[in-house]
Amino acid sequence: MGRVPCCEKVGLKKGPWTPDEDKKLLDYVRKHGHGNWRSVPAKAGLERCGKSCRLRWINYLKPGIKRGNFSAEEDRTIIQLHALLGNRWSIIAAHLPQRTDNEIKNYWNTNIKKRLIRMGLDPITHKTIKQNTFEPFGVGHDQSKDTTNISHVAQWEGARLEAEARGSQLQVIGSGSSQLSGLILSKIPTQPCLSSHSVSTEHNTAYNMYALVLATTHDFRSSMSTLSIPTLPAVSNIPQMKNTESLLSYKGDNNVMGASSQIKKVMEGCVSNLQDDDIMVAVEAFRTERSESIEELFNEPTSL
């Protein structure tokens, strides 16, 4: 059986919205809320498809939407997130308050993507186009090492963002423990330091915190999730985490579900030992490092 169309399309208006239509939709949603979008057009007196109304509301009429030029900070955020998440515009948009996924998508396609190409970067992989080959890693030059690191970092950060998005969804429905996790997630940096840097206490603190938070919020049972805890060689260097090392290596274990409550227990104990200063130092270290690398990218002289 074929899919039923979202609405009876005959006689429905398409194309750009008029100010009058906008007003009708705005008035209706303000008074009654949108409820079931399918029923909105009839109730609001619009000859539009419900889906079209929903889109117009989300991308244009909803209060608090910011339009117009993207700031340098927003630029950076989009590039960073895209490098980690790919075209998952809704998740990216969740990290840019007041911007819609559609607007970010358009901005990417019309602006950032072209800029990256001009700079010799592949907008999909974010690697230089020259090195974007299937050449195996570890052939003996430094670039391959860096690429491995970047990819590893990307995996971590992507996982964090996914967990964060999940956390904020849960916050909306009012889960107390998720509020705490969401709060932590929004504040902490996530990845172990890059190999080019010496292992600092700050980074390890951050690294540990990330592992803790993941373990306390992530649903390991989800087969759809891209989030998994890789083996963390650095963890064993840190006294407070020694007990959890074996738990973190549960990634490849099929008994993950049974272990999750045990993980939680250990992790919660560790979280309570964290100092505010540790958090702040770690956050700063992470943000500075990431911002600078993006800044450098754009400050590189190009032959435009």
Add this chain to the structure above:
DNA sequence: AAGGTGTGCAACCGCGCATTC
């Protein structure tokens, strides 16, 4: 000034997932 081309963006479309019945 007129026609052609490029660009940006709003809106549409189809699909997949979640929920309801």
Add this chain to the structure above:
DNA sequence: AGAATGCGCGGTTGCACACCT
């Protein structure tokens, strides 16, 4: 359990405007 329905997402299209020749 599975069909029906609704919603959200990402890809794509098409129009309006700007710029170029």
